[in-house]
Each structure stands twice: as structure tokens, then as C-alpha cells.
Amino acid sequence: MDPKVNILMVDDQPGKLLTYEAILGELGENLIKATSGRQALDCLLKMDIAVVLMDVSMPELDGFQLADMIRQHPRFQKIAIIFISAVHLTDFDRLQGYQRGAMDYISVPVVPELLRAKVSVFAELHRKARELELLNRELEQRVFERTAELRESEKQLRQRADLLDLATEAIMVRDMDGVLQFWNSGAEAFYGWSRQEVMGRNVHQILRTKLPGSAEELESVILKGGRWEGNLVQCTKDGREVVVASRQVLQSDGGGARRAILEINRDITAQLLAEEALRKAEKLAAMGRVAGIIAHEINNPLEAIRNAFYLLQHHPTLDDNARVYTRIADEELTRVAHITRQTLSFYRESKEAVPVSIAEILDDILSLQSRLLERNGIALEKAYRSDGQVIGFPGELKQVFLNLIGNAVQAMPEGGRLRIRVSEAVEKDQQREGVRVVICDTGSGIRPEDAKQLFEPFFTTKSTKGTGLGLWISKGIVQKYHGIIRFRSVHFVRGHITAFSVFIPKSASPQMSESRALSSVSVS
């Protein structure tokens, strides 16, 4: 489509205008006639004129004067002007004086082909200029729109970047070689590695990631399915091992040449620990219930049997032999009662917690064990730096240390050293004051694989000899005092050293609510 352009013809003689009209008519453009300079200026201001064709000699305002005026207007500085003139030398000079813009002249008599050719060149020029201008404007518009779009998407990107940094999850991007390309604030906070430290480095090396399977497996799952989800064990900068729930997605860039893996990791370490603790607590509670039921079911008939033997023992018809039998039976029954009480029940012997010396309790226990120690060739080293005053129930505390000392002795059938230390101590975590007892033996040691289950009910390494409840009960009692029981077993070339450490705080007396109900034994 080629719209017409306007051609302005200026001459004071209407006849000449008609001649030009006749000559230029076949160009098919719009021809506008002006009979004076003023009229011509008027047309220029109102219309978009491509070419001005004007007679040099006109009354009032001649062609050159008109051209000067036109040129002074900034809009018309580049307008094409064709003068029609009988050529004089002076005219040439003046024509050359115009420095800018399209400028031409035609001498009279006018040769129609020449006039047509010159006008047509300028008209075409104008048309092209106009198209160019149009294109330019379109281009500018498109640039403007694109800039706005870019600005909008930049804003969105910035928002997304802010969101990524708001997330508490560790978010990262790595290339197919594992080299990190993105690392959000969550990752910085969680792993302790700053962005600068990790960028460009291999993610697996930095986090020491332990995968559930092999690295190849994970890679093939991501490459095939585009994503992978699972738990990973990783290491923070300060060497802490953490478990994360990880989601990884493959990002392919169109052709698939440039690819990256997006990874979002959530810390589930505490959650797993809590679940584990809950499972353990539930298990212990269940064991406690079972123990309670068993205790009840054993204690009931046991009482009747003991009562029956009591009666039998005092029966007048019994001869001496029978009396011996019943005495033995009664002694053994007393032992059974003692065992069920030790293992399956938590009876307390005093109503209120009282001041107790742990050192005295230890001495009580040791005096009972002295013959056994001697027989087994166990050297006893006592290091009491305190008499270990706490508030508690003597029977319970005795139970704890009886179990620990009993275990130590049983771990040294071939002899060894039993070292018992009592000292005043301050517990680190909560700065509580209390008494620490360490019971140390050079016996058979604790295997690492047994360490985790050591305090579990019914766990025993003594096969048929142990009930598997001793340490479980000890731990339960220590916890009731808000105390701490832990152990360490070290293997040496010449043997093992195993140490159990019990901390009983001075301030916290054991929970009394349930014990308050229990009186008893003011008698014994």
C-alpha cells in the first residue's frame, strides 16, 4: 500500500499552476495549488507536504524569501523544494547557499519529463522517509512495551528471589556435575556455609551427602523421571550430622543441552529424634504396663503361698525334717518375692523423700559384696570426695547402685579393679549442683552394638542369668530424680574400661505426688 503524498505548487499565475497540474497529474499524487507565498505557508502548516514546487519570481514574497521562511521553521527544515526559474548566475549562488535539505531547480521553459522526474524522486523520498518514521515509531513503541515487560518480569524475579531467601528450607541449584550455582539464605543459615564459600564448588563434597543408595542410582532416577525425593544425611560446616527431607527436580533448557538440578532440603533431624524418643517412651510405657500386669499376677499367688508356708511352718504336727523343708521353701519364696519387687515393682519404702548419703548407701552395698569381691579377685578403690548428700528415697538409690556395682562385679569373673568415685559436681547444661558417682570396672566391656539398647527393658548380655531389667530400672529411677545416667566403655590392647556415671541433682527431689500416698514401714 502506497498512500499518496502532497505536492504543493506555488505560483502567482494561475495559468502556470494549471500547466504544472497537467504535467504532474499522471504521478497520481495530491496536487495542491497556492497562488502566493502566504497561501503556501498556510498549506504547509495545515498539511504534510512532500515537495514544494515554486516560482522564484513572485510579487510580495518571492521564492527565495519563501524558502528562507520555510527553512526557519524546524518542522520544514528538510522539506524538498524545487525552484522554477529562468536561470541567472545570482540564482545559482543563492541556491548553493542553502546547506541543508533537498533542493533543486528547474529552468524555464519547463521540460515536462524533467519536472515529473524531479518531483517524483522527491515524492518517493518523502514517502520512504515517512515509512521510515512510521517504522521508527513502531519500533520505539515495541521497545517501550518490551522494556515494560522486562521491568515487570524483573520485578517478579526479584520477588521470587526474595521468596527463595524467605524460605527456611535450604534451596540450591547445581549443574549436572554437582557444581553449585545457587544457594539461598536458608541454606546459608542451615548448613553454615555462606554463598561465597560454596558457589562453584561441588555440593556433595561440601555437604558430605550420604545417599540412601548409590550416586548413580539417584542420578538415573532424576534423569529418567525428572525428580527424586527422599531423606539424606548431610554434614553442616561445624561438622554436625543432619537428616534432611530432600526434593530434587531436573531442569532442562529446551533442547536439553544445559541442564541443572534444583534441590530443596528440609531439616528433619529434630523431628526424627523426637519420633525416636516418642517410640522409645511408648515402648517403655508399654513395658511398664506389662511389668505391672506380670507383677500383679505373680504377687497374688505368691502371697497366698507364703502365707500357706507360714502356717505350715508353725503347724504343731510338723516334725523336724518337715520344718527344715518348709524353712528352705519359705526362704526361697522370700527370694522370689524379693526378685519380683526388685524387677517388676517400684514400691517405695518411705513416705517422704529424706536426706540420704550416697556414700553410705555405697558402703552398705559394698559390705554385702565384700566376700564376692575377695573371692573373684577384684581390687576395690574408693575415692569419696564427698559423702554425697541428696534428698531421696534410700531404697531407690540403693537399687540404682546395687545394679551398677552388681553388673561391674559380674563383668569381672577373672578379677580386676572396681573403682568408685563420689564427688560434688555441677551439671553443665543447666548448671545444677549435685552429686556424681562414677563406677568403673576393668571387665568385659560393652560392645558398641549393645550400647544403644543397654537401657532397654529385657535387654541382657548375661543370657539366662540376667533379667534385662536392671539398667532399665536404674535409668527410670535416675530420671525420676531428674538426674543423668550415662556410660562409656573404652577398649584397650590389654582389656576394657567401662565407666557408669550417675548424676543426682541436689535441688530436685523426686516426684513426690505418688509416693505421698504410700505410708508403711514405720513398723520395720
Added chain:
Amino acid sequence: MCKKELILCVDDEENQLAVRKLVLESKGYAVLTAPSGQQALVLLAQHPVDLVLSDHLMPGLTGTELARQIKGQKPELPVILISAVNEIPADAAYADLFMSKLDGPIAMCENIAVMLARAKDGSGNSSGNGSSSG
């Protein structure tokens, strides 16, 4: 004072109740037995009981519940609960004593003697065997 002190013995298990009764009788007490808390309350209204010795876990009325009801009627009457449970119930304080069956017959008899002596001291010079009407 030559009259035997009367103990009401409560347990839902027949054998245990019978043997416990014999032990108490061998110690010179007169013994009434009841197979349940409800029965015990009936007997208590009819006889001048000096002490109640009851099991705790029984169908119907538990030992502590029985103790609560007895104390509502006769606060001075000593009640001893003897149980095989390993957790002391929260409401055990209704009884004067909550003892374990594991303590054995000797401890049981000693506890009873102490409780009876204490009840006698507490009641001062009044009617001796607490036989107040229900």
C-alpha cells in the same frame, strides 16, 4: 480386753482370702471375710469390726473406693489395703496404709498390730472396740 479383736478381711480370690484368714487367726484375731467391697460394707454395718484389711484390685468396688466409703461412715476405723499392684493408686491415701503383698505375713501382722494399737490410743478411754452404729 480379753475379747479378740475383730478383723474384716476382703479379697475376691477365695484361696488367698482363706489363707490370709488362717494366718490372722493364728495370731489370735477373730476374722470375718467378704469376697467383695459391697459385702464388706454389709458386714461392717452388722459387726463391731476393729480393722479392715482389704485387697485393692477387685471387681465392683476397689480397695481404695471401699476405704473412702468406710472413712465416710467410720473415720476412726483403721483400713489397711494390701495389694499386688506395683503402682500405688492415686487415691490410696483414703486408707491408713497401702502395703504390698510382697511384704509377707510377718510384716502384714506387724502392720495390723501397729494400726490397732494406734487406733486404741487415738480413741482414748472411750468404748474400746469402736462399735459405733453406721
